[in-house]
Structures are given as structure tokens and as C-alpha cells.
Amino acid sequence: MFNPSKIRLDFPILKSGIIYMDNAASSLTPEPVLQKMLEFYHDYRANVKRGVHRLSQKASEEYEQVHRKVAKFINAKSDDMIVLTKNTTESINIVANGLDWKKGDKVVTTLIEHHSNFITWLRLRKRFGIKVEVVKPDKEGIFDFKSFEEAIDDKTKLVAMTHTSNVLGVITPVEKISELAHDHGALFLVDGAQSVPHLKVDVQKIGCDYLAFSGHKMLGPTGIGVLYMKKDVVERTQPLCIGGGTVTKVSSDLYSLIEDSRKFEAGTPAIAEAIGLGAAIDYIARVGFDGLMSHERKLTEKMCRGLRDIPKIEVYGPKDHKKRIGIAAFNIINFSPHDVALALDVSANIMVRSGNHCAMPLMKELLKKPEGCVRASLYLYNTMNEVNELISAVNEIAIS
Ligand SMILES: Cc1ncc(COP(=O)(O)O)c(C=O)c1O
Numbered sequence: 001m002f003n004p005s006k007i008r009l010d011f012p013i014l015k016s017g018i019i020y021m022d023n024a025a026s027s028l029t030p031e032p033v034l035q036k037m038l039e040f041y042h043d044y045r046a047n048v049k050r051g052v053h054r055l056s057q058k059a060s061e062e063y064e065q066v067h068r069k070v071a072k073f074i075n076a077k078s079d080d081m082i083v084l085t086k087n088t089t090e091s092i093n094i095v096a097n098g099l100d101w102k103k104g105d106k107v108v109t110t111l112i113e114h115h116s117n118f119i120t121w122l123r124l125r126k127r128f129g130i131k132v133e134v135v136k137p138d139k140e141g142i143f144d145f146k147s148f149e150e151a152i153d154d155k156t157k158l159v160a161m162t163h164t165s166n167v168l169g170v171i172t173p174v175e176k177i178s179e180l181a182h183d184h185g186a187l188f189l190v191d192g193a194q195s196v197p198h199l200k201v202d203v204q205k206i207g208c209d210y211l212a213f214s215g216h217k218m219l220g221p222t223g224i225g226v227l228y229m230k231k232d233v234v235e236r237t238q239p240l241c242i243g244g245g246t247v248t249k250v251s252s253d254l255y256s257l258i259e260d261s262r263k264f265e266a267g268t269p270a271i272a273e274a275i276g277l278g279a280a281i282d283y284i285a286r287v288g289f290d291g292l293m294s295h296e297r298k299l300t301e302k303m304c305r306g307l308r309d310i311p312k313i314e315v316y317g318p319k320d321h322k323k324r325i326g327i328a329a330f331n332i333i334n335f336s337p338h339d340v341a342l343a344l345d346v347s348a349n350i351m352v353r354s355g356n357h358c359a360m361p362l363m364k365e366l367l368k369k370p371e372g373c374v375r376a377s378l379y380l381y382n383t384m385n386e387v388n389e390l391i392s393a394v395n396e397i398a399i400s
Contacts, residue, residue: 002291008381010283019350019386024166024194024327024357024377026216029276033219036279037272048271049245049262063271066278067261070226073281074192074211075202081234083227083264084274088193089116090240091212091227092160094264095189096120098237103129105157108148108186110172111136111366112165115358117191117212121160131155139366140318141170148177156186163195163206167357167367167375168317169300169327171199178207187233193217197379198296198325200289209233215273220280224273227264234259241266292380299378299387300326306391312398316367326378329357332398337374340397344374348393350386352376 008014010030020028040062046055048063067082076082085091107121111134121132133151137143152159159181164171174190181188189210195201196211197218203211210233215224229237239246242257243266249256257263284292301321307328308315315330332340341354355372356363364370376390 002288002295002380004295004381004383007287008383011381014381017349019348019382019389021376021378021382021386021390022351022353023197023217023379023382024375025353026222027197027219027379028381029221029280030219030283032283033221033276033279037221037276040272040275047268059271062275062278063269066274069278069281070228073285074196074228075204076228077204077231079231080203081229081231081261081264083229083261084269084277085212085225085227085264086223086270087214087216087225088114088191088212089225091210091225092117092120092189092191094227094240095158095160095210095212095237096124097240099157099187100236100238101128101130101157104131104155106131106133106153106155108133108135108151108156108159108161108181110134110143110161112141112168112170112172112359112362113160113162114166114191114193115360116193117160117162117189118361130157134361135161136366137170140316141165141168141366142318142323143172145173145176145180148180152180152184152186154184156181156184158187158189160189160191162191162193163201164199164325164327165317165359165362166194166327167329167359167362167373169324169329169377170318171195171323171325174206174208182207194325194327199293203228203230215277215280218280219283220277221273223270224277226277239264239266243267287380295380296326296378297321299382299384300324300328302384303328303376303378303387303390306387307394310391310395310398313394316373326382327375328377329373329375330394331369331373332394335397337372340374340394343397344390344393347396348389350376350390350393352390 044058048060190208192213196213211228216222312333337354344350
């Protein structure tokens with residue numbers, strides 16, 4: 001049984017009375033994750049994939065096991081590849097820099113992307129003369145499938161889009177777009193930074209070639225992320241870095257690279273952080289993803305409805321809460337978003353994010369809010385009481 005009161009006990013930071021609603025930026029980390037990382041430092045701290053001594057063997061086992069945990073978590077097949085990276089940004093950059101681009105190739109992306117899944121493609125335009133086409137949704141962030149049909153053609157090498165917007169909270173129809181991309185022989189990359197922590201993401205169901213996400217948004221530590229690669233695309237994707245740990249043989253004029261995830265994980269990896277990510281996955285599995293999703297759905301509905309009822313407020317994203325995850329981006333008319341965020345902290349102990357959320361094209365061209373907005377984002381430890389407090393604190397500011 002999903003029990004938020006019990007879950008909250010695992011997050012001592014909450015004892016101070018703060019209401020943490022900046023989860024889309026980074027989540028909090030529960031004690032079992034920290035303990036598992038500390039266990040590495042206390043009991044078997046050593047480098048991985050190298051030593052024969054028992055500490056290195058234990059560290060290597062724990063580190064390798066994380067790949068299998070991640071694969072199970074996103075339902076990857078056993079011959080697909082899970083690469084442990086620094087974060088979503090690095091995962092996307094591996095793909096951007098690892099494919100063999102030719103002048104005239106096309107990348108299709110969207111206007112609601114985080115900069116990490118946007119400027120990476122613009123840079124290729126400069127470097128290789130590729131074309132970047134940006135698909136625009138309606139004001140709520142909902143796409144007309146026809147726009148993708150018009151944008152994706154036989155010159156399209158890659159379609160790169162987010163599964164959920166980090167501003168609008170909108171869930172995108174990645175399964176349908178994956179099919180369309182593949183019909184045209186294009187690869188399909190999904191930015192799962194916001195979806196993997198909150199929805200049951202199944203790479204086989206989506207049919208994507210790449211999925212990128214970050215550990216720190218799903219109860220794990222910072223400094224660890226994931227790039228999932230479907231078996232068929234591994235060979236065409238070159239690693240971003242090579243060096244120690246990535247080779248089978250090196251002579252004075254030749255080297256050959258290992259054909260498994262080690263090829264992409266050059267040098268000493270973030271070992272404790274990877275182990276922490278594994279523990280975060282275990283934690284989510286223990287509390288139960290179905291319970292987590294249904295809890296977040298209830299809070300999201302209340303948060304969006306409650307905020308929309310406040311005078312002088314604009315709430316962005318889909319009105320239909322079933323089409324979104326627990327992110328509410330809003331502005332109070334005539335208030336700076338940073339002032340609102342500060343007031344929520346000072347007057348109500350509520351932590352939210354304000355600004356452009358690394359999504360300037362969305363803020364400027366879709367919402368016409370170059371000054372940004374306030375964003376409250378939920379996770380499994382938030383409660384209905386906290387949502388009510390958010391609504392009443394925003395209302396107080398709006399009527400002040
Ligand atoms: C949708 C989306 N993509 C990519 C990123 C980048 O994630 P990271 O900073 O962990 O690389 C974020 C971070 O907020 C995000 O929300």
C-alpha cells in the first residue's frame with residue numbers, strides 16, 4: 001500500500017518543515033539511497049572493472065548490477081545497451097556527437113524541448129550543415145500529429161523529442177511518433193528526464209532507439225544518468241570519450257574498442273552515484289510505481305484546479321490533467337516570477353523554481369513570456385495538505 005506519510009520519514013530534510021516542490025529540477029534523496037552509497041565508501045571503496053582484489057570485485061559487481069536494474073526498470077531487452085552517463089545532457093550529447101552526420105541530413109525536434117535536447121541539434125547545423133526542423137504544438141503544448149507527418153521525411157535522420165515537458169508538464173505521444181520516424185527510416189530519441197521518474201516508461205512499448213534520463217530527478221544522487229540504446233543502433237553510435245576501460249587491445253599504433261557498455265564509459269565512472277541510482281530504482285520498486293502514479297495524479301489535479309481558480313493567474317499546459325504530470329507552471333499577472341518564488345519561500349516555506357527553466361524557445365515563442373514563469377513540481381513525498389498550502393500561499397500573493 002502506497003503510504004506517503006511513511007515515505008516522508010525516509011527524507012529527513014522534510015523534518016525542517018519545508019514544502020519541497022522543485023522536483024522537476026532535482027528530487028530529494030531518501031536515506032536508503034544514501035546508506036547504500038555510504039556502504040560503498042565504508043565497506044568496499046575501490047575502482048571498478050580493473051582490480052582482482054576483493055574490494056574491486058565487489059565494487060565492480062555492484063556497479064555492473066546497476067546496468068541490469070536500469071534495463072529492467074525501463075523494460076529494455078537483454079541485448080540492448082544501458083550506458084551510465086553523467087546526466088540526460090551528456091546522454092543526448094553522446095548521440096549528437098556519435099552519429100555520422102552528412103550535409104542535408106535532417107533532425108526533427110520540437111518547440112517544447114529543454115535546451116539540452118535543442119541546442120545540441122542547432123550546433124550540428126553549424127558544424128555539418130544539417131537541417132533542424134522544429135515542430136510547434138498549440139498553446140497548451142498539445143501536438144497535432146499532422147505537423148509531425150509534414151516535418152518527418154526520408155531525409156530525416158533523427159527525431160529527438162521529450163516525453164514530458166519540464167514546463168507544461170504535457171505528456172507527448174511518443175509511441176505514435178516513434179512509428180512515424182521509423183516509417184521514414186529515421187532514428188528516434190526520447191528525452192525521458194521528466195517522464196522516467198513519474199511514469200512507467202517502457203522502451204519496447206515506445207519503440208525508441210535512444211532514451212536519456214537523469215538519476216537526480218528520480219531520488220538518486222547527482223552526477224549519474226542513463227543512455228539507453230537499442231541493440232540495432234549501438235554500432236552506428238560512436239563514444240564521446242575513449243581511454244581507460246574502453247579497449248580490448250592497444251599497441252603503439254592501434255587500438256580496438258570493447259563492444260559493450262564499457263565502450264561508452266571511459267575512465268573511472270561515478271561509482272558511488274551509480275550504486276545510488278540502483279538503490280533509487282530499488283526504492284521506487286519497493287514503494288510501488290502504480291501507487292506513486294495514482295498519488296501524483298490526485299495531487300496534480302488538485303494543484304492545477306486550485307491554481308486556476310486564483311484571480312489574476314495564468315496556468316500553462318493542458319487543462320485536461322490526464323495529459324500531464326505533476327508540474328504546474330504559472331504567472332501571477334504583474335508579478336515577477338522570481339518575486340513570487342521568493343515570497344513562497346519566505347512566507348510559506350515552499351520551494352519552487354522560477355525563470356525560463358532552460359526552455360527559452362518555449363517561454364518566448366509559445367507562451368510569449370520571455371521573463372519566465374513560476375514552476376511547482378511534485379513527487380511521491382508531497383501531500384494534499386502541501387498542495388493546499390501552495391494554493392493558499394499563491395492566492396495570498398495574488399490578492400496582496
Ligand atoms: C526535459 C529535460 N531534459 C533534459 C534535462 C537536463 O537534465 P540534466 O541537467 O540532468 O542533464 C532536464 C532538466 O531539467 C529536463 O527537464
